[in-house]
Amino acid sequence: METINYQNFRIEAENICVDYNGKVALYDANLRLQPGQICGLVGMNGAGKTTFFNALTGFVNISKGKIRINGESVRSAQKDQTIAYVPQNEGIDSQFPISVWDVVMMGRYGSMNIFRCPRESDVQAVKDAIERVDLTDHLSTPIGNLSGGQRKRTFLARAIAQRASILLLDEPFSGVDIRTEKLISELFIQFKNEGKTILLSTHDMIHVREFCDLVLLINKTVVAYGETSEVFTPENITTTFGGISPDFLFGPES
Amino acid sequence: MELCSFLTLDSFITDPLTHDFMRKALLMSSLVAAVCGFLSSYLTLKGWALMGDAVSHSVMPGVVVAYALGLPFSLGAFIFGVGSVALIGFIKQKSRVKEDTVIGLVFTGFFALGIVLVSKIKSNIDLHSILFGSPLGISLSDVKQTIFISLLVVILLSIFRKDLMLYCFDPRHAKTVGINVFFLHYLLLTCLSLAAVVGLQSVGIILVVAMLITPGATAYLLTDKFDNMTVISVLSAIISSLIGIYVSFWFDLETGGSIVLAQTFIFLFAFLFAPRYGIFKLKKLFAGYK
Numbered sequence: 001m002e003t004i005n006y007q008n009f010r011i012e013a014e015n016i017c018v019d020y021n022g023k024v025a026l027y028d029a030n031l032r033l034q035p036g037q038i039c040g041l042v043g044m045n046g047a048g049k050t051t052f053f054n055a056l057t058g059f060v061n062i063s064k065g066k067i068r069i070n071g072e073s074v075r076s077a078q079k080d081q082t083i084a085y086v087p088q089n090e091g092i093d094s095q096f097p098i099s100v101w102d103v104v105m106m107g108r109y110g111s112m113n114i115f116r117c118p119r120e121s122d123v124q125a126v127k128d129a130i131e132r133v134d135l136t137d138h139l140s141t142p143i144g145n146l147s148g149g150q151r152k153r154t155f156l157a158r159a160i161a162q163r164a165s166i167l168l169l170d171e172p173f174s175g176v177d178i179r180t181e182k183l184i185s186e187l188f189i190q191f192k193n194e195g196k197t198i199l200l201s202t203h204d205m206i207h208v209r210e211f212c213d214l215v216l217l218i219n220k221t222v223v224a225y226g227e228t229s230e231v232f233t234p235e236n237i238t239t240t241f242g243g244i245s246p247d248f249l250f251g252p253e254s
Numbered sequence: 255m256e257l258c259s260f261l262t263l264d265s266f267i268t269d270p271l272t273h274d275f276m277r278k279a280l281l282m283s284s285l286v287a288a289v290c291g292f293l294s295s296y297l298t299l300k301g302w303a304l305m306g307d308a309v310s311h312s313v314m315p316g317v318v319v320a321y322a323l324g325l326p327f328s329l330g331a332f333i334f335g336v337g338s339v340a341l342i343g344f345i346k347q348k349s350r351v352k353e354d355t356v357i358g359l360v361f362t363g364f365f366a367l368g369i370v371l372v373s374k375i376k377s378n379i380d381l382h383s384i385l386f387g388s389p390l391g392i393s394l395s396d397v398k399q400t401i402f403i404s405l406l407v408v409i410l411l412s413i414f415r416k417d418l419m420l421y422c423f424d425p426r427h428a429k430t431v432g433i434n435v436f437f438l439h440y441l442l443l444t445c446l447s448l449a450a451v452v453g454l455q456s457v458g459i460i461l462v463v464a465m466l467i468t469p470g471a472t473a474y475l476l477t478d479k480f481d482n483m484t485v486i487s488v489l490s491a492i493i494s495s496l497i498g499i500y501v502s503f504w505f506d507l508e509t510g511g512s513i514v515l516a517q518t519f520i521f522l523f524a525f526l527f528a529p530r531y532g533i534f535k536l537k538k539l540f541a542g543y544k
Contacts, residue, residue, distance in 0.1 A: 021347060059426050079432040080432075093423065096422075096423050097474065097477060097479055097483050106420055109428075111431075144478065
């Protein structure tokens with residue numbers, strides 16, 4: 001039998017299935033990602049993108065298959081702060097009475113004591129992270145007063161402060177301004193050079209071609225997976241989106 | 255004359271304090287209000303108002319059974335409070351009925367069971383005081399229990415303050431960084447059941463949900479900082495309790511109802527005049543005069 005050295009993979013998902021009360025959301029899905037790889041997760045609404053993220057973070061349990069994060073269980077990845085999740089802007093309560101600083105500090109909670117008292121190192125990590133996303137002027141701004149782009153950067157800063165080696169980003173480019181988009185793409189290059197592994201879901205096909213080394217096309221299961229240049233073909237995209245041609249999706253000129 | 259005596263603010267406040275039962279009522283209700291107000295911030299942000307209503311009504315049969323068996327009523331209330339939530343979760347998962355329908359039918363079922371039980375075990379239970387509260391007639395053993403439960407809830411909420419905030423705000427992130435979300439969920443439910451138990455002494459089962467949501471909602475309109483929200487929520491709850499009890503003393507009104515009405519008026523005031531989120535946005539009005 002072939003022995004796989006799991007240490008080589010940051011993420012190793014093998015034949016995973018997720019169902020909610022008997023309703024299948026994802027089945028037989030596989031994914032292997034190495035350090036420094038950026039992978040795009042592409043699929044329709046309800047194709048199982050968020051479910052895939054939830055399975056990797058341990059937010060939902062898989063009913064079949066196996067997930068290894070850095071060769072270990074999801075449980076120990078949680079304890080080690082290995083994975084950071086950057087939610088969709090719609091996925092959070094923007095009216096929650098909380099400041100940028102407090103949100104970013106939440107990235108440090110997992111490594112703090114039970115009372116979550118910030119140490120000097122936590123404060124420094126939060127400061128650095130906020131500086132990297134260019135929000136130093138908004139430290140105490142309530143998240144409700146931020147623009148969509150600023151809010152997205154706040155949650156990116158939380159992931160940076162967490163010092164996670166794997167970043168899962170749900171629609172990182174949706175509803176953001178040009179400046180934020182530019183900053184995020186610069187950060188992606190930095191993350192890649194730092195050896196972080198990134199899995200991002202997106203609707204925007206241009207971003208896939210621009211950033212993603214790999215692409216995972218899903219529709220309840222994996223439709224295609226591999227190097228973006230090889231896998232991201234009109235045929236595969238059409239299959240992923242249930243027979244709708246890419247022309248229809250991106251406009252005839254693309 | 256009574257009317258003359260409260261024309262001076264001084265005697266309006268000090269006269270009731272000469273009665274032992276009033277001192278006790280003011281103290282206990284303030285304590286209960288503080289506990290419920292503290293929890294209220296979490297419940298309003300988590301969107302658990304309906305859950306609060308469900309749990310507070312569902313404790314009814316627990317209270318009755320505990321009284322009948324001579325057990326501490328908080329124990330019975332706690333078991334039925336948490337039990338109702340477990341039952342709601344179970345029915346929701348195993349049937350196609352929508353969640354708000356399940357919540358509605360489970361808590362009314364429990365509540366009805368409580369009422370039926372009271373009519374069967376009439377002897378020493380005062381239905382009126384369970385339904386509408388009796389802060390003026392609180393017994394010594396109730397005082398001890400209330401203090402114990404209140405301290406317990408305050409300590410639990412204080413220790414897990416930040417984790418609960420994270421749980422309300424972004425449970426997915428909490429889970430991702432290895433925080434026990436399951437534990438936090440049941441911790442919040444436990445605190446909710448316990449707060450409902452102490453709250454029902456002040457304002458009764460029917461109105462206890464107001465203690466659990468109104469102060470939080472008021473505070474939510476007044477601040478954008480979570481810590482401030484907790485402080486405002488606790489303060490507005492305590493002030494409402496004091497106002498409610500004084501007003502009910504001088505005008506001979508139902509105490510529980512008066513406390514909740516005071517809360518409602520404070521909420522309405524915030525709703526209309528809150529600096530940023532009020533209808534009239536006082537901040538803007540003042541800015542206009544400068």
